[in-house]
Amino acid sequence: MAVPSFLARERIIAKPGFNRWLIPPAALAVHLCIGQAYATSVYKAALVKHFDTSLTAIGIIFSIAIVMLGLSAAVFGTWVDRNGPRAAMFTAACFWSAGFLVGSLGISTGQLWLVYLGYGVIGGIGLGIGYISPVSTLIKWFPDRPGLATGMAIMGFGGGALIASPLSRQLMDMYDPSYNPADKTSVPVGSAVAMLFLTLGLVYLVFMLFGAFIVRVPADDWKPAGFDPSTVKQKALVTTESVSAANSIKTPQFWLLWVVLFCNVTAGIGILEQASPMIQDFFRDGTTSAVAATAAAGFVGLLSLFNMGGRFLWSTTSDYIGRKPIYMIYLGGGIVLYIILATLGSTATWIFVLTAAIIISFYGGGFSTAPAYLRDLFGTYQVGAIHGRLLTAWSAAGVAGPLIVNTVLDSRGTPGELVAGDYRPALFIMVGLLAVGFVANLLIKPVAGKWHEPKSDAVRTAERSAA
Amino acid sequence: MSSTSTTDRQPTHTPAALIAFAWTLVGVPLAYGLYQTVKTATSLFTG
Numbered sequence: 222m223a224v225p226s227f228l229a230r231e232r233i234i235a236k237p238g239f240n241r242w243l244i245p246p247a248a249l250a251v252h253l254c255i256g257q258a259y260a261t262s263v264y265k266a267a268l269v270k271h272f273d274t275s276l277t278a279i280g281i282i283f284s285i286a287i288v289m290l291g292l293s294a295a296v297f298g299t300w301v302d303r304n305g306p307r308a309a310m311f312t313a314a315c316f317w318s319a320g321f322l323v324g325s326l327g328i329s330t331g332q333l334w335l336v337y338l339g340y341g342v343i344g345g346i347g348l349g350i351g352y353i354s355p356v357s358t359l360i361k362w363f364p365d366r367p368g369l370a371t372g373m374a375i376m377g378f379g380g381g382a383l384i385a386s387p388l389s390r391q392l393m394d395m396y397d398p399s400y401n402p403a404d405k406t407s408v409p410v411g412s413a414v415a416m417l418f419l420t421l422g423l424v425y426l427v428f429m430l431f432g433a434f435i436v437r438v439p440a441d442d443w444k445p446a447g448f449d450p451s452t453v454k455q456k457a458l459v460t461t462e463s464v465s466a467a468n469s470i471k472t473p474q475f476w477l478l479w480v481v482l483f484c485n486v487t488a489g490i491g492i493l494e495q496a497s498p499m500i501q502d503f504f505r506d507g508t509t510s511a512v513a514a515t516a517a518a519g520f521v522g523l524l525s526l527f528n529m530g531g532r533f534l535w536s537t538t539s540d541y542i543g544r545k546p547i548y549m550i551y552l553g554g555g556i557v558l559y560i561i562l563a564t565l566g567s568t569a570t571w572i573f574v575l576t577a578a579i580i581i582s583f584y585g586g587g588f589s590t591a592p593a594y595l596r597d598l599f600g601t602y603q604v605g606a607i608h609g610r611l612l613t614a615w616s617a618a619g620v621a622g623p624l625i626v627n628t629v630l631d632s633r634g635t636p637g638e639l640v641a642g643d644y645r646p647a648l649f650i651m652v653g654l655l656a657v658g659f660v661a662n663l664l665i666k667p668v669a670g671k672w673h674e675p676k677s678d679a680v681r682t683a684e685r686s687a688a
Numbered sequence: 689m690s691s692t693s694t695t696d697r698q699p700t701h702t703p704a705a706l707i708a709f710a711w712t713l714v715g716v717p718l719a720y721g722l723y724q725t726v727k728t729a730t731s732l733f734t735g
Contacts, residue, residue, distance in 0.1 A: 240702035246710035253714060377714070383721030387728075428713075435710055519732030522725045574732065 228433075230305030235437035241362045241445070243435055248355030248374035250432030251310050254425040255317060255351040256381015258286055263389045264414045271411030272333050282324075282341050284619070289345025291616025294353050298609025299466055301350060306358040306436045313351030314429035320344020321422030328415040340418075351429070352378065352612065356592045357605030361439050364601075365448045367593040368544075372536030375589035379529030385421070392417045405514060458545055458665070462673040463602030470610055474598050474668050477661045482591055483614040483621075484658030485551055488559070488651040489584025490622030492577055493528075495630075495644075496521045500574075502639040503567045512570065520574065527578040528585040535586025536593065544594040545665060551583040551590075552659040556652050558583075563648035567641035588615075598668055625650055 226232060261283045268279045301309040320343040327335025355374050363370035390402040397413035444450065450461065469475045492499065497517040501510040512520075539547040558576045566573040592608050599607055626647045630636075633643035 236698060236700035238699040238701055240707055243702055243707050243710055246707075246714045249714040249718075250710075253717060377718075380718050380721055383725045384717045385721075387721065387724035431710075431713065435706075515731045516733075519729045522728035523732055525725055526722075526729060 224304050224308040228304070228308040228311055230303075230308070230438060233305060233307050233437050234440050235443070237440075237443075239437060239439075241439075244355070244359060244362045244437065245370065245373045247306075247310075247432040247436040248359055249377040249380075250435075251313060251351050251354055251429050252374050252377030253381045253384060254429050255313070255348050256378040256383075257385035257421065257425070258283070258290075258348055259379075259382035260385035260389060263386050264393065264409070264417065267393070267409045267411065267414050268328070268336075270408050271328065271414065272331070274333065278333065282336055285337055285341030286345040286348060287619040288616050289342055290348040290352060291613040291619075293346040293349030294609035294612040295349075296609075297346075297350050298353055298606030299603065301353055301609065302357055302466070302603050302605040305438055306354050307433050309350055309354035310429060310433035310436060313347045313354055314426055314433060316343055316347030317351060317429065318347070318422045318426035320347055321418045321425065325415045325418035325422065328411055328418060331411075349609070349612070353605050353609045355432075355436065356608050357601065357603075358436065358438055360592060360596050360601055360604055363445075364450065365445055366537075366540050367596050368536040368538070368540040368590060371592040372533045372589045375536070375592075376529055376532040376585075378588075379525070379532050379585055383525055383529065389417055389421070392420055405518075458543070458667055459597045460600055460667060460673075462600050462668075462670075464599040464607075464668055464672050465674060466603040466606035466610065468672045469599050469603075469607045472668050472672055474665055475607070475611070477665050478591070478594060478598070479611060479614045480661040481548055481552070481658045481665075482587060482611060483618050484654045484661070485548075485555070485584060485587035486615055486618035487622040487625070488555055488655050488658075489581060489587070490618060491626045491647060491651050492580060493524065493584070494623045495626055496524055496577070498636060498639075499644065500570075500577075502644065503573055503641045504570065505638075505640050508638070520577075523574065523578060524581045527582040531582025531585035532589040535582065536589035539586075539590045539593060544590060544597050545662060547586070547590055548594070548662045549659065551587050552655050552662060555580055555583050555655045556659065559648050559652045559655065563645050563652075598665070602674060 265276065265279050268282075269276055272279070297309075320340050323339025323343055324336045325339075327333065327337075327339055356371055359370035359374055360367045393409040393413045394400055394402050396416040397409040399407075400409035400413060401407040464472070497514075497520065500517050500520045501512045501514070504511040535547060535551070558580050562573065562576045562580070566576060591611060592604065595607050595611065596604050629647035629650070630639060630643060633639060633646075
């Protein structure tokens with residue numbers, strides 16, 4: 222599928238002297254917008270009331286979007302790698318924005334299926350393409366610090382929710398004067414949510430197009446000043462060979478990493494999905510909880526901060542200690558923390574909050590370190606496309622995580638009456654999952670030579686630059 | 689990528705103002721989001 226010339230990769234090859242620090246804000250411009258996907262709870266109640274339907278029916282909008290994220294990242298990953306970040310960011314901007322506009326139309330006309338189609342399907346495609354659009358470019362611009370680079374971008378995805386949540390409340394307050402964001406029982410009217418979708422769609426379009434406008438790819442022979450690629454090769458598990466996306470999925474390394482990401486994300490989602498009721502249930506005495514609703518909301522905010530911070534901090538740390546060791550920390554540390562949470566979590570609020578916060582920082586770190594791990598194993602050749610395929614683990618975890626927690630909790634009692642002990646089976650299932658992920662990570666070895674691209678193709682770049 | 693001509697590969701200079709503008713554009717909303725979230729999170733310790 223050809224792209225218009227103004228979007229083509231050839232048009233955005235940076236000239237010598239270009240400053241690579243213009244690339245992270247380009248990536249952030251996209252990820253800060255698509256990170257809105259994690260702020261859908263802000264208008265959930267309003268949509269339930271507007272469409273006179275169940276919470277499940279509204280929750281499906283988000284589920285469709287996350288499934289489409291994984292599918293589109295997997296399907297369009299090769300296209301993104303071939304056509305470059307500007308074409309990908311432009312396409313993502315169009316889909317993400319169109320998703321909001323169609324969703325807005327659906328809310329205005331009272332047609333929920335249009336919201337499924339708009340935000341869920343069309344927006345979900347924008348999410349997937351947008352998520353992977355800057356990753357391969359960042360890795361190429363920062364071969365000396367790939368963890369730092371992808372950590373910055375994927376931190377933006379966590380940051381997007383931090384921006385969208387309060388911004389959405391303020392906008393709905395503006396569009397519906399009767400709505401009071403400070404009052405937890407106040408629900409905005411449907412037209413205010415439709416206007417919010419319209420506004421976000423247009424603002425995100427402009428913002429993401431700015432990212433597409435400033436992004437550049439490095440020339441084939443470019444490398445950072447003072448950077449010696451041979452120093453990278455000396456590290457364990459790091460290759461300078463190239464593996465294609467098609468071949469990568471035939472290797473055990475890809476599927477072991479898929480299992481690692483799936484287990485880490487499933488375990489994290491288990492807490493994230495239930496954060497607010499969970500902290501109240503852990504400190505419940507009869508029908509009342511020692512943790513007030515406002516404090517529970519504060520806990521959710523704190524987790525968001527650790528989710529975002531973990532994406533940057535842990536991914537950057539992986540540049541120094543290596544990808545395999547950092548996942549051993551995420552998964553092994555996660556096992557210990559989940560056991561502490563299950564056994565001692567209800568003894569003191571600070572123990573509960575601290576363990577949950579660190580677990581969520583590992584959850585975020587798992588996302589942002591994955592592209593650098595892929596770069597180490599498969600090289601930079603088609604790392605964006607391989608990353609896209611890996612994100613199907615996120616989609617699967619998005620279904621499995623809530624399913625495990627909700628099934629356990631449903632079998633233990635009714636919401637509002639649950640206590641810490643009711644969460645224990647779910648928490649120990651997460652411990653088991655993390656143990657599976659830990660073993661999968663231990664089994665990851667360098668990719669066999671038979672999967673490497675022939676030298677004549679792989680080093681074509683070097684030959685061209687030497688010529 | 690080989691299609692770039694010699695003229696296209698002339699050295700360039702990225703204006704510092706452009707880098708500052710780009711970082712400000714993404715930094716300001718992020719700072720707003722962080723501030724609002726920290727404000728909400730403090731209710732965990734005060735609420």
